[in-house]
Amino acid sequence: MNKATKQMTKLFAAMAMAGVASYSVAADTIKIALAGPVTGAVAQYGEMQFIGAKMAIEQINKAGGVNGAMLEGVVYDDACDPKQAVAVANKIVNDEVQYVVGHLCSSSTQPASDIYEDEGILMITAASTSPDITARGYQLVFRTIGLDSLQGPTAGKFIAEKVKPKTVAVIHDKQQYGEGIATAVKQTLEAAGTKVALFEGINAGDKDFSAMIAKLKQANVDFVYYGGYHPELGLLLRQSAEKGLTAKFMGPEGVGNKEISAIAGPASEGLLVTLPKSFDQDPKNQALVEAFKAKNQDPTGPFVFPAYAAVQVMAEGMKKAGSTDTAKVAEALRANSFETPTGTLAFDEKGDLKDFSFVVYNWHQDGTKSEAK
Numbered sequence: 001m002n003k004a005t006k007q008m009t010k011l012f013a014a015m016a017m018a019g020v021a022s023y024s025v026a027a028d029t030i031k032i033a034l035a036g037p038v039t040g041a042v043a044q045y046g047e048m049q050f051i052g053a054k055m056a057i058e059q060i061n062k063a064g065g066v067n068g069a070m071l072e073g074v075v076y077d078d079a080c081d082p083k084q085a086v087a088v089a090n091k092i093v094n095d096e097v098q099y100v101v102g103h104l105c106s107s108s109t110q111p112a113s114d115i116y117e118d119e120g121i122l123m124i125t126a127a128s129t130s131p132d133i134t135a136r137g138y139q140l141v142f143r144t145i146g147l148d149s150l151q152g153p154t155a156g157k158f159i160a161e162k163v164k165p166k167t168v169a170v171i172h173d174k175q176q177y178g179e180g181i182a183t184a185v186k187q188t189l190e191a192a193g194t195k196v197a198l199f200e201g202i203n204a205g206d207k208d209f210s211a212m213i214a215k216l217k218q219a220n221v222d223f224v225y226y227g228g229y230h231p232e233l234g235l236l237l238r239q240s241a242e243k244g245l246t247a248k249f250m251g252p253e254g255v256g257n258k259e260i261s262a263i264a265g266p267a268s269e270g271l272l273v274t275l276p277k278s279f280d281q282d283p284k285n286q287a288l289v290e291a292f293k294a295k296n297q298d299p300t301g302p303f304v305f306p307a308y309a310a311v312q313v314m315a316e317g318m319k320k321a322g323s324t325d326t327a328k329v330a331e332a333l334r335a336n337s338f339e340t341p342t343g344t345l346a347f348d349e350k351g352d353l354k355d356f357s358f359v360v361y362n363w364h365q366d367g368t369k370s371e372a373k
Helices: 003-018 043-062 082-094 106-119 148-163 176-191 210-218 230-242 258-268 283-294 304-321 326-335
Strands: 029-036 070-077 099-102 122-125 141-143 168-172 196-201 223-227 248-251 272-276 337-340 343-346 358-363 369-371
Touching: 029 043, 029 082, 029 304, 043 070, 043 099, 043 283, 043 304, 070 082, 070 304, 082 106, 099 106, 099 304, 106 122, 106 141, 106 176, 122 304, 122 326, 148 176, 148 223, 148 248, 148 272, 148 358, 168 176, 176 196, 176 223, 196 210, 210 230, 223 230, 230 248, 230 258, 258 358, 283 304, 304 326, 304 337
Parallel strands: 029 070, 029 099, 099 122, 122 141, 168 196, 168 223, 223 248, 248 272
Antiparallel strands: 272 358, 337 343, 358 369
């Protein structure tokens, strides 16, 4: 049964149940699935996404909702696991939810988006940066964050032009996100004439990095780029310090979490991280920052404001389309620009932002950051 047939079947069923000759698609509530990790090693990132999206839903509803309807966020836990993400996506289909903000991890977002596209569900991810997600010509997949094809070169250029290390190693966690961005960094470094002495993967979930640290020391590495998430890098930083490896480290937005300071302690001081701009520092966002703080929520996480923006553009797309039909909303998203707390957002044909910047920051052991120069 194709999508059109399924929609027609649902229409006739609803008409029959209502006992009327016509069917109105108007509803008192528009549900938005908030899909990401509630549990698992990167649940902290999921929390960033959830608080941003929920704040947008609350503020949009206070302002009157969307086309006469209120928004309702429904949280689904994918634990940042691809198999669980597929199960979540199928549950969202069965729950007849037509809009998704999520998923968070690229390896979860990609298989889930296959299902959403096939089922006519519009998805906006505020955190997944793998270019592969939007490279397939899908019409219902968008994102409010930049790509690793931008983030990787930003990091690689900074390393080559600012740090100028003698011997570089690039390590990744063998996952779609981590290996993808590590590859982009490696290619940028090599194009700039910086030799990458070591390009290797570790296993996500590993706890002991003695063998890797020994390799790094043997190769006289003075700079390490890591593609992946904070749990592994935190341990790698701590163990490197304990074993006398003095190399400087750098990672992507997947490591920019206060938990890395809790794991690595003093060894996290001076870590370089690429992150979205600090939207919480923008004066125009201070009222929104205060709204988060009033709820005892931290507005500084890299995915908080992009998640807020995802809900906002989704709602404004419905308003501009005058409809909750996902195909019409997708058309409205591509045809317009939107003023959000993360700036003026406009989407290209792939569903990617036409303009987005990553910034290099120095990470500090107290969990704060400062822009690197």
